[in-house]
Amino acid sequence: MTPRTPGRRLALMAVALLALLLAVLLSLAVGSRAFTPAEVLGALVHGGDGDAAQVVRFLRLPRTETGLLVGAALAMAGTVLQGLTRNPIADPGILGISQGAAAAVVVAIAFAGVHTLTGYVGFALAGAGAAGVLVHAVATRGRGGAT
Numbered sequence: 001m002t003p004r005t006p007g008r009r010l011a012l013m014a015v016a017l018l019a020l021l022l023a024v025l026l027s028l029a030v031g032s033r034a035f036t037p038a039e040v041l042g043a044l045v046h047g048g049d050g051d052a053a054q055v056v057r058f059l060r061l062p063r064t065e066t067g068l069l070v071g072a073a074l075a076m077a078g079t080v081l082q083g084l085t086r087n088p089i090a091d092p093g094i095l096g097i098s099q100g101a102a103a104a105v106v107v108a109i110a111f112a113g114v115h116t117l118t119g120y121v122g123f124a125l126a127g128a129g130a131a132g133v134l135v136h137a138v139a140t141r142g143r144g145g146a147t
Helices: 006-029 037-045 051-085 097-111 117-140
Strands: none
Touching: 006 037, 006 051, 037 051, 097 117
């Protein structure tokens, strides 16, 4: 494999950014009623109070922003997990973090009477955290801490 030069990295980053901008534009334009790119850009740049502007600014833009933020958060979490374990294929399913989240939700439903989405999320977060701490404790046991 050839080493990547700074110029090549910059070109790859530009292509990735262009692909992201295209995906964002498509996310704002496509829905149950499709809008043209001109309508989308007009709604974003000039505002307006037409149907297209209202749908783009108040329905599709928050959805797209949330998708971008969640994607970035998942990418960061995956990078941190792989960096901590020094394993390029580490993921929450392999390490038992997903199962810890699921087990906590099942326990919450069975014993705590939780039946709301907000309750599920809270217990899933706590279960995933507990499973992650347990896996880390077992992995570093006898070595004097994380390496």
